[in-house]
Amino acid sequence: MTATTLAAYSVAAIYSAIVVYVFAFIAFALDLSKRSAIAQAAQVSTGSTAAASAGSTVVLEKTTTAAPSVRGRSSRYQRTAYALVIVGWVVHLTALVLRGLAAGRVPWADLYEFAMTGTAIMIGVFIFIQLWRDVKFLGAYITGIVVLLLGLASVNFYVAVGPLNPALQSYWLVIHVFVATLGTGFFAIGGGLSIAQLLQARREAGGLKRVPLLATFPSSEVLENIAYRVIVIGFAFWTFTLMAGAIWAERAWGRYWGWDTKEVWTFIIWVTFAGYIHARATRGWRGSRSAWLAIIGFTAVMFNFTVVNLFFKGLHAYTGLPVG
């Protein structure tokens, strides 16, 4: 097969993956709406117990944890959605491999490829985390982001397989970009968990009565703990990214740090998450405030990935898109 055919198959695979992810998204959304219904029903039946024991936090928590019909068991929609995610992921990985074969190098050297690899890693991290903790309730969020990014990238930023820009010809590229996308995957999940945590905290404080599905989510404290562990892994990867980037910059441009636009944003993101970690350890900041920092941090990651890549001028101009 020629490189062009391989590349064409890769594109076909990406579009297929997008379609599968869209179905997964729909199934996850159906699952959430079904949870709403169940939770509403459960609220009606347990309402009296909760009210009776409202005096003690411990007992209150007990009521929320001891509602196995509400929490824990996954619905048929969710199982279908998750199976679709796995199918979509396999197709997605196939697209990556084909693109790599077509180009004869790693498939992360222009913006289209960054998006393609980055989203594959996000889904990969999402699947990987299930081995440890069930966070399938984030499925709609993750597949939503991935469909959006992949769709945008395929429609607007597609470029044919090209040679590697000489400045990118380094194994540091392979490492640096790969680890950066790994970190992004963890931050994405962490961001989602933090959003869920904020909503849940609001519900626990007596708000958000209209969003009963939150009753089927873990408590805000549990969400916060999972988010923290996920983000901390992302932070370790991001720290490594920063360093690998500096080593690469040293080799390519003769200085390891020059406050180039992309370097500035990598730094901002790093400091923001360092702030998040500190916030978790600071009295008065643990909880919702630190969750906001996690969300801001992930927003900065997305901003860096999209807006900074596209519109900011700097040495890291590797979108592969025609200049001018």
Add this chain to the structure above:
Amino acid sequence: MASRTRSDSGSSNVDAESADGTSLRSDPLRPSDHIDSVEQPVDESIAQPKLGPLGYVRFFWRQLTSMRTALVLLLLLAVGAVPGSLVPQRSSDPNGVIQYQQQNPDTFKVLDALGLFSTFTSPWFSAIYLLLFVSLVGCIIPRLKHHLDALRAKPPKTPARLERLVGFTSTTTTTDAAAAIDDARSLLRRQGYRVARYDTAGRGTLGAGASLSVSAERGYLRETGNLIFHIALVGMLLTVGIFGSFGYTGQRILVQNEAFTNALTDYDSYNPGRFADENSLEPFQLRLDTFVPKYLFQDGVWEPENFDANLSTRVPGGSWTKQTLKVNSPLAIGDTQVYLLGNGFAPVVTVRDPSGKEVFSGAVPFISQDANLTSSGVIKVPDGLSKQVAFQGFFCPTPVATSASCTSLSPYLTDPSKAVLQLSVFTGNLGLDRGVAVNAYSLNEDGLTKIAGFKTPVAGLQLTKGQRVDLPNKLGSIEFTGIQRFVSVDIHHDPTPAFALLFAMLILGGLLLSLFVPRRRVWIKALPGVDGGLTRVEYAGLARGEDPTLERAVAELAARHGQYLDGLPPESADSDPDDHARAERRITT
């Protein structure tokens, strides 16, 4: 916040006891507003009037070294860096700054006054990070002292009741208590715990109520890692901020076959660090022999694939040696590095006066304007003609045949005889003898008269290789005699990378230790059976900081220890399905 404690560091937890009744003496020291430190009631009415000058100093120091201040400064640092990406920076994009100034002179003044064009060296940005690092040092020192003590301290006493702790498990065995505890002790030792034996006598020797126990603690590396991380941050700042000032960078365009000597006068631009000594440059030499670019044609555009600059280098007293310089692989000459930045064509021209005498001859680098190396440049002839003359224009290696303006079709010099040089001609004062540094690659048109080219009655000059044309106003002639390649190189002397790398590795290593090493305490207690009854053995743990796997670790420990014991296998005393959720809550409290 203003808790009154004996310790200057603001810590209040040194002698406190945790909710579990265990001593916190061996816990890492934390600022008083740290989530793990015990909140102390503030008695403002007593504290306030007594604050003398020293009291105020202490108060501010405690504020500065608190978690909250560190957090706020970190967030300020992040926010403060944002402008550095929004407007061009003098350090990374000096031309962008000039362009900005020309396009928005009014906003430029405001932003420049705020220091936004050199954000990262501006006073306010410096203030943020200096405060942060003062806070950091103030935070580290007491913690370091405390941790060194903790490293030598014994694990804390076994709590009287283990039932309330994480992963509590108990079992009964016929093994006698002393033997069980001896086994427990060596098992824990082997697992890397630091152990201490605590026994309480009951009524009589090993009577009812007596207990034997080992208290074990591990994960001191967590705090060690955290300290290494924060200390290495300080090291990094010092390396970059102070040590880095001994270096210099310089740029130079190397035209084929012209030797460059590493001396101040030979640079196109030279940027010394604050403490750099310009007399100590090592006078090595560089020469470009050939330049071999490779491009790939794709989607209607040429994309660079590879650049090889074949150089000869010579160190003082040595002979010329051949070396290849590529984009990602700098040449190291001693502890100075040479990097390949850009490349282009340098048309060779000869200018003669009306009598035919050569007044200028040489290769003039033209800077590429697009991916196909349509290049622009300036030729300055200050002496020899009746007036000072400058040429400004374009060079096209492979010009579009039909176009009147010069646009290149390909970055290759496909057919040298077709390459085109298009020039406008200026006369007047070139400003070269004013002693002010002048950019060799651009022309300041102030004080110059354009005598040929766009917007003048006289057409611009158009030359192909080998052609010679007369200049307007009988000034003389210009001949386009040849084409050379050039590369631009960045020359760096920086003493810091090795140190920066060292600190970077310490930062990363310290971080990994401090985030992922669990710090935990476990206890194994044996309660002798009364009157020859069975011995009861209890296991429990306590997390210090985030420790999601503690519960499992205690269970494994119990299982392991069970292998030494005679009798029943250990059974979980707590097999509630909601175990996990409860443990989760305990870990975080």
